[in-house]
Amino acid sequence: DSGVTQTPKHLITATGQRVTLRCSPRSGDLSVYWYQQSLDQGLQFLIQYYNGEERAKGNILERFSAQQFPDLHSELNLSSLELGDSALYFCASSVEAKNTEAFFGQGTRLTVV
């Protein structure tokens, strides 16, 4: 158990809908990262938050947004969902903004039908 908790584990929704994925980092970790893992794209970095502030942005679509709350948990919001958004979404956390040792959650499997 990495200490990073993601909910829900599985999510099935229809195209055009909006979903929210939740991540609780390890105790004491200030930095949260979101990744998307799909068969065709592999593991893609989406966005990083550090202590409530956006720190780095990767290949995140405009339909996607994220935030980190004062208690350091993070949410990834995916809207106007398309079939191609079906993927595993991972959250990871690390103590510092520098991701030398990041711990991953078990992921949320999103299926868009």
Place this chain on the structure above:
Amino acid sequence: GEDVEQSLFLSVREGDSSVINCTYTDSSSTYLYWYKQEPGAGLQLLTYIFSNMDMKQDQRLTVLLNKKDKHLSLRIADTQTGDSAIYFCAASGGSYIPTFGRGTSLIVHP
């Protein structure tokens, strides 16, 4: 941007050594990582090496870095069936955000 390449599959016999190879493109990469992903689980950091090191050993794991050729390898000694998993190579530069390879599926058979 950074590109990380690794072969997709490796099959070994139990008890043999496994060597998983990886190449990366950005010569300014500072940290090189190996992660392991078991079915239904997230990625587990196995080890990482700083770019000014050539080798790092941790129990059955040996990481070799050839910075000139931008080549990273992970050797698993005495491979066991429990080592069957997908192994990801990753590299990061100044942003400290790793770019991951596609992963190598290691299959260990008796």
